[in-house]
Amino acid sequence: MVLTASFGSYPRPDLLREYQIKTYGKQKKVDHVATKEDEQMLVEAMKQVVGDQTGLDIITDGQLTWDDFLATVAAGWAGVKMGGLIRFYDNNTYYRRPTIVGSIENKKPVLRENLELLKKLNPGAKIKAVIPGPYTLYSLSEDKYYKNEAEGIAAVAKALEKEIKELKADFVQIDEPLLSYDLDRDLFATVNLELVKLTRAAKGKTIVTTYFGELMACIKELQEIKADYIGVDCVSFESNYEVLIQSGIKNVQLGLLDARNTKLEDVVLMKDQIEMLDSDNIIVSTNCGLEFLPRKYALRKIDLLRKLKGA
Amino acid sequence: MAKKILTTTVVGSHPRNPKVVEAARLLKECRIKKAEYDKLVDEATRICIDDQVRAGIDIIADGEQGREDMQVFFAERLGGFQEGDWVRIWGNNYFRKPVVADRIKFKGPMTLDDWKFAEKYSKESQKKFKRSGVLMKQMFTGPYTMADWSFYESHSSRRDLTLDLAEALAKEAKALDKAGCPYIQIDEPALCTHPGEEEMMLEAEAIEIITKRLKAYTAIHICYGDFDMLFPYALEFDADLIDLEFANNNFRTLDVLRKYDFTKDLGFGVVDVHKKEVESVAQVKKNIMLALDFLKPEQVYPKPDCGLKLLPDENTAYLKLKAIGEAVKELREEL
Numbered sequence: 001m002v003l004t005a006s007f008g009s010y011p012r013p014d015l016l017r018e019y020q021i022k023t024y025g026k027q028k029k030v031d032h033v034a035t036k037e038d039e040q041m042l043v044e045a046m047k048q049v050v051g052d053q054t055g056l057d058i059i060t061d062g063q064l065t066w067d068d069f070l071a072t073v074a075a076g077w078a079g080v081k082m083g084g085l086i087r088f089y090d091n092n093t094y095y096r097r098p099t100i101v102g103s104i105e106n107k108k109p110v111l112r113e114n115l116e117l118l119k120k121l122n123p124g125a126k127i128k129a130v131i132p133g134p135y136t137l138y139s140l141s142e143d144k145y146y147k148n149e150a151e152g153i154a155a156v157a158k159a160l161e162k163e164i165k166e167l168k169a170d171f172v173q174i175d176e177p178l179l180s181y182d183l184d185r186d187l188f189a190t191v192n193l194e195l196v197k198l199t200r201a202a203k204g205k206t207i208v209t210t211y212f213g214e215l216m217a218c219i220k221e222l223q224e225i226k227a228d229y230i231g232v233d234c235v236s237f238e239s240n241y242e243v244l245i246q247s248g249i250k251n252v253q254l255g256l257l258d259a260r261n262t263k264l265e266d267v268v269l270m271k272d273q274i275e276m277l278d279s280d281n282i283i284v285s286t287n288c289g290l291e292f293l294p295r296k297y298a299l300r301k302i303d304l305l306r307k308l309k310g311a
Numbered sequence: 312m313a314k315k316i317l318t319t320t321v322v323g324s325h326p327r328n329p330k331v332v333e334a335a336r337l338l339k340e341c342r343i344k345k346a347e348y349d350k351l352v353d354e355a356t357r358i359c360i361d362d363q364v365r366a367g368i369d370i371i372a373d374g375e376q377g378r379e380d381m382q383v384f385f386a387e388r389l390g391g392f393q394e395g396d397w398v399r400i401w402g403n404n405y406f407r408k409p410v411v412a413d414r415i416k417f418k419g420p421m422t423l424d425d426w427k428f429a430e431k432y433s434k435e436s437q438k439k440f441k442r443s444g445v446l447m448k449q450m451f452t453g454p455y456t457m458a459d460w461s462f463y464e465s466h467s468s469r470r471d472l473t474l475d476l477a478e479a480l481a482k483e484a485k486a487l488d489k490a491g492c493p494y495i496q497i498d499e500p501a502l503c504t505h506p507g508e509e510e511m512m513l514e515a516e517a518i519e520i521i522t523k524r525l526k527a528y529t530a531i532h533i534c535y536g537d538f539d540m541l542f543p544y545a546l547e548f549d550a551d552l553i554d555l556e557f558a559n560n561n562f563r564t565l566d567v568l569r570k571y572d573f574t575k576d577l578g579f580g581v582v583d584v585h586k587k588e589v590e591s592v593a594q595v596k597k598n599i600m601l602a603l604d605f606l607k608p609e610q611v612y613p614k615p616d617c618g619l620k621l622l623p624d625e626n627t628a629y630l631k632l633k634a635i636g637e638a639v640k641e642l643r644e645e646l
Binding site for chain 2 (some may be wrong): 010011012020021024025026028053067068085086087090091093094095096175261262263291292293294295296297
């Protein structure tokens with residue numbers, strides 16, 4: 001069965017974007033507590049985001065309050081301070097780099113609230129929660145505390161596990177772009193062990209997803225990951241689709257549409273690609289979050305996704 | 312251009328004058344006339360020029376007061392682009408990322424009038440502050456960055472778009488060169504985004520399209536990235552000077568440069584544009600000396616890390632430039 005899904009992030013609706021700029025300037029403070037007005041604005045924005053995803057099988061909350069790409073969850077952790085701006089992989093986007101200065105502790109999970117709001121507004125689609133993976137989040141950070149990378153990754157994973165346990169969603173997507181972008185093989189055993197813990201802690205079906213990178217470099221490792229689905233970006237490297245086919249991985253979140261460019265994909269070609277995978281367990285999606293596109297183009301990509309429903 | 316030691320320069324932008332920012336907003340809403348906006352840009356440009364001249368800078372710029380940002384300004388003036396829409400860069404900061412929907416067409420010089428205005432005024436400014444020999448440069452965004460920061464629908468690849476843009480920007484450079492602009496700078500902040508030899512070779516090809524046969528001194532400004540991937544390729548770029556940030560990364564980039572025989576001139580970032588605290592003259596002198604450890608003083612062009620637009624106000628920008636000007640004045644006497 002082919003399901004259509006939003007990947008994760010979504011362009012902020014105008015009303016929310018304008019409100020956030022007017023109220024908080026360039027960036028809200030790390031310790032900011034949402035006001036009543038913030039909450040009302042988020043409800044209005046989320047309604048629009050849910051409406052935009054109408055017709056998809058699996059929808060997300062659009063990560064509308066995530067100020068930092070993937071690093072948002074760490075902002076409130078004990079032992080972590082948010083540092084200067086760093087480029088987010090090969091994009092013209094930046095995040096505040098978390099600096100680990102002490103023992104990490106996640107005292108207050110932050111992802112549940114927006115997910116609950118999404119469920120309240122959801123007209124009947126399946127819900128997907130998105131969370132950064134421990135390997136990627138650790139590598140996006142600067143570690144001044146833990147003795148070695150394995151220890152740091154485990155500490156980040158423990159904090160993420162607390163988030164995951166609170167997420168009541170049909171699907172939980174763990175974003176690990178680094179697995180394909182720049183995998184350190186010496187660390188994979190540690191990473192895989194932590195991913196097993198996280199997928200076990202999840203209440204819904206799990207997706208461990210890669211993006212931005214070349215699949216050739218990590219396909220053997222991806223075959224070892226115990227998740228319900230493996231996410232693959234078939235856009236950033238043309239060879240990725242072929243590598244996927246040859247790998248024999250069948251349960252796939254297939255990123256066929258480019259969320260980093262406005263050009264529209266050929267529906268017939270995408271249907272062929274889905275068919276050639278010869279699998280009953282495919283989720284088709286964009287290669288990464290739609291927030292890299294302005295809303296009007298994100299809507300066009302969603303229109304294409306709808307055409308792949310049940311392909 | 313006469314070669315002197317420790318020629319001081321700037322990257323290009325100044326903090327955008329609040330009156331210009333407001334006027335730009337009103338202009339977009341059709342609430343003021345273009346002439347009113349232009350007048351405010353001219354006034355703000357004069358202030359930028361005066362600040363650079365009195366700070367002791369040798370090669371100055373117009374402060375880019377008329378540019379909304381370094382991408383949109385050019386996208387609005389080249390054929391092939393469609394107006395973009397908001398895309399988030401970080402926090403609550405967005406830019407209107409343009410869409411390339413057709414082959415690129417050069418419709419006419421985009422920065423020439425601004426350069427002519429600034430160059431003419433710089434002569435008055437030099438008289439006012441009793442200086443001479445100050446040169447006016449001009450900057451434009453490079454083809455690699457223009458391509459990387461755009462969506463594209465009509466080109467077969469980013470490479471195709473980059474080279475198409477290079478052909479158009481070569482006409483811009485030629486127009487400036489013909490008018491007598493002595494220093495042309497190509498801004499390529501996106502260059503360190505995508506690692507790999509192929510990317511550097513693409514940039515080399517694109518730069519050569521623009522700079523070949525120019526009489527002007529040429530520079531490439533690159534910032535915020537992994538400079539390890541830039542070398543040794545950048546040493547082969549067809550430009551006289553490579554302009555980089557150093558202060559922001561605590562001069563780690565020098566370790567990269569030391570690995571090679573650095574044959575070009577170096578735009579040497581000695582003040583941090585991300586910090587509002589103004590560096591002391593002593594600190595700037597110390598910073599400059601770090602490059603003189605392995606480069607000749609004729610090769611080193613002290614300047615801020617990047618454009619000054621990120622600083623909170625004009626005065627902070629002026630004080631940072633003044634620290635550079637005074638540091639170089641003292642060093643020229645001491646060396």
